Amino acid sequence: MTTPPYPPGYPQGPGYPQGVSDKSKVVAGILGIVLGSLGVGRFYMGHTKIGVLQLVVTLVTCGVGALWGFIDGILILVNGGVDGQGRPLRD
Template identity: 55%
Template sequence: MTQGPDDQDQPTPPPYGQVPPPPPPPQQGYPQPGYPYGASPQAPYGVHPGTGLPYSDKQKLVAGLLQILIPLGIGRFYIGDTKTGVWQLVVTVLTCGLGALWPFIDGIVILATDSKDANGLPLRN
């Protein structure tokens, strides 16, 4: 039994009782207007490449410099970590300024590491 050219052009029907799969959606070659490559409304500042978490709206440089230049826990208040900010403020006041070493070192740590804000999102650069 030979098959002619007409038999090869016909798609094979699905097995009995199964519905054929829907056709694939049309592909769009360009991203949506207003969103650059990879940006989305859920991650307006981008996504951290290591963890996949969206970046925070707070900046690492601002938080670190506030901690270093004003060593009263102001940088911690900026990123939303008010508990640590209050502790740093209280320690600095109660030790007559000697406790300002803690926020100063904390500012260096914020700048040197992948710090997170109060919501657990990584600070953006």
């Protein structure tokens, strides 16, 4: 059985997860832009702690913290990201 190839620029070797995530960076980015105030993009990616933190910041700041989720969604679309297991998101 062969392992899938690493994407360009992805570090290889022991300690790094193998393969690419089954989560899409487009879906994660759009969820971050549209529902980032609720942390939905981060929940989708498997980062529950950051998702809860985005939700709490939005509630504590009376909605101003929603800007964090919006910017996070844009950065995920532009730069990509990793899922909760450390694998890069697929395109």
